[in-house]
Amino acid sequence: MAHRFRGQVVVVTGASSGIGRAAAHEFARQGATLVLAARSHESLEAAAAECRRLGAPEAIAIPTDVADEHAVKDLIGTTTSRFGRIDVFVGNAALFVYGLFEQTPTDSFKRVVDTNLYGHLNAITHLLPHWKQRRKGTYVLVGSIQSLLSAPYQSAYVTSKHAALGLVDVLGDEYAGTGIRFTSLLPSTIDTPIYQNGANYTGKASHPLPPTVSVERAGRAVVHAALHPKRYRFVGRVQASLVPLQYVFPGLFHLITKPMVETFALRGRQEPTDGNLHVPAEAGNATNGGWVAKRRRVTRPLVWGGALAVAAALVLRSRARRPTLTGR
């Protein structure tokens, strides 16, 4: 994929961190002109500078809260007046909350839905007149495997992700054949700071549910989705394989989900927090969450230790079996 986006204008929301930042890097390598949106001005400026270094002819930061319709309208208006058009819009910004339904404050629930569902509605509403005039445009929804799967302790997130996929699915049907395309990326667990930055009302520390896929792979998948828009694209096969399980064997699926989350995703103590719901995370917000590196720090010594133990056992066994001359 060399410079496939040269001459194209791409807007990425949630570009100050995680998958959005990694996708922006990949679009920059492909020569796209980039407009980066999120709430944190400082992190966005840093991401824009990275994109220029990676090859974007232009990359600008426009601080935007996607839950604010006026701000999203301004984002789209400023981009089209400055660059003449928007070819691809990546709706990636999202907020995450861990908490049983009864632990999650109603305001936090609504804040998540305002961002993760109405953020898309705000963007699509103001993109459509522009795209209808041009008779083309591609909307990439960064959904989640939880757009299809239930997950206890995540009622707000799962509700918002199911609803956003529903919206984009219907629009995909309604605009089929018009040149305006809607595509949904459904990632499994990705190594981003969302688990450190999100709200958490459980009293337990949050961890990504394994296995964790690298953020760079997710960033490349976003670019691939924009290039070849299909209805759905999954990132991470293991958790995707749970989708048929939920719908074909719901009894079994719903039996394992709560213990699975309690065992793997919520471990150790942590004070309840609103996380980044109302204010963006600290500047310097990273692209990856450090989870893959942490896993490697734990698993590498285990793998090497195991390999050495097996090798030592084999050597000892072959020595023990070697016949001695005196024994003949």
Ligand SMILES: NC(=O)c1ccc[n+]([C@@H]2O[C@H](COP(=O)([O-])OP(=O)(O)OC[C@H]3O[C@@H](n4cnc5c(N)ncnc54)[C@H](OP(=O)(O)O)[C@@H]3O)[C@@H](O)[C@H]2O)c1
């Ligand atoms: N990481 C995973 O395991 C995973 C799995 C499946 C799907 N996803 C999806 O992937 C997407 C990116 O998540 P991530 O893991 O990369 O999370 P992340 O590192 O926390 O990044 C989220 C981004 O969204 C921005 N954002 C949050 N609320 C916003 C708002 N109201 N207005 C504008 N920007 C806002 C954040 O920036 P500011 O704080 O500066 O606004 C940040 O740039 C999300 O849609 C998420 O649901 C993630």
